Amino acid sequence: MKNFQISFEERRVALFTETTAAELAEYNSDFKVPVLKDDELLVWDSLSILEYISEQYLENRGWPAETKARSLARSISAEMHSSYFNVRNELPMNCRKKFENIELSKSAEREIERIKALWRKCRGEHGNAGEWLFGEYSIADAMFAPIALRFDGYSIPLSGVEDAYVKSVLKHPGIVEWVEAGKLETEVIEADEIS
Ligand SMILES: N[C@@H](CCC(=O)N[C@@H](CS)C(=O)NCC(=O)O)C(=O)O
Structure with a gap:
């Protein structure tokens, strides 16, 4: 919004x-x-x-205006919504901390590779008109923002397209505002704290 x-x-x-x-x-x-x-x-x-x-x-x-792009945007948004349970468990959302060298299960690593491959596909096939997954900002970017924040917070190695995409998410004014507001919160959800 x-x-x-x-x-x-x-x-x-x-x-x-x-x-x-x-x-x-x-x-x-x-x-x-x-x-x-x-x-x-x-x-x-x-x-x-x-x-x-x-x-x-x-x-x-x-949603993107073009049919193929819109269909792909819907597929990846639905996939994001219904999948990546290992990423959710092993990289819980935490905007207040930065982690290095965390150990991940093979399943989480596989999900991370899947997400990176999806981002490369979207950017490669439909990303010419801008810095977002389908060029212009879409629902797919809103859906993947929490993943981009996790990749940054847990220092997931990224290169090229994925690295540039995470940087775009991190400097989006809505995200900057949201993360700053998160940093001011004092509550801790123990179940989502990893050491
Ligand atoms: N699929 C739902 C997930 C909703 C959900 O689980 N939200 C979490 C926060 S991200 C929540 O409210 N958790 C509190 C609880 O489960 O009691 C969506 O994307 O809206």
Whole structure:
């Protein structure tokens, strides 16, 4: 929404606290974030929210205009949404710390190689018009932003296309703002801390 200058108010909900369930109860999101409230309409789950915003506010400009690019963008966004469980477990989101030389399972390494290969394919086949996966910024970039942040935070070796892509994500003004806000948070989710 920040990328497309759609104004919104953000309500921060700290997870796994004594008040989390009560704070999220009104949104019907199974006590999870993110959830979008647009007047009385509730939309939950990140990909559904992105689809709704694209339809309702962007005349579908959230997805690439060209059919093949759009189809690939949908496939990789759905894959991101439903996969990479080893990356999620072994590289938990943590914007406040930087890690070097972490040991990863073969399964996590394989997922990382898969993600890099997808990025190279998108950039190689559809990336000419800009620095994003499909040239111009799309839903696919929003979906992969958490992965790019993890690759940076856990110092995953990157080269060429993937390195440039992560740098683009890190300097996106919406991401810079989001990471800065994250750094000011004081809560710690112990289950997501790795040593
Ligand atoms: N598939 C959902 C995942 C939602 C989800 O698990 N959100 C996490 C934060 S990223 C959460 O709310 N966790 C709290 C919990 O599971 O109780 C989406 O992408 O929106």
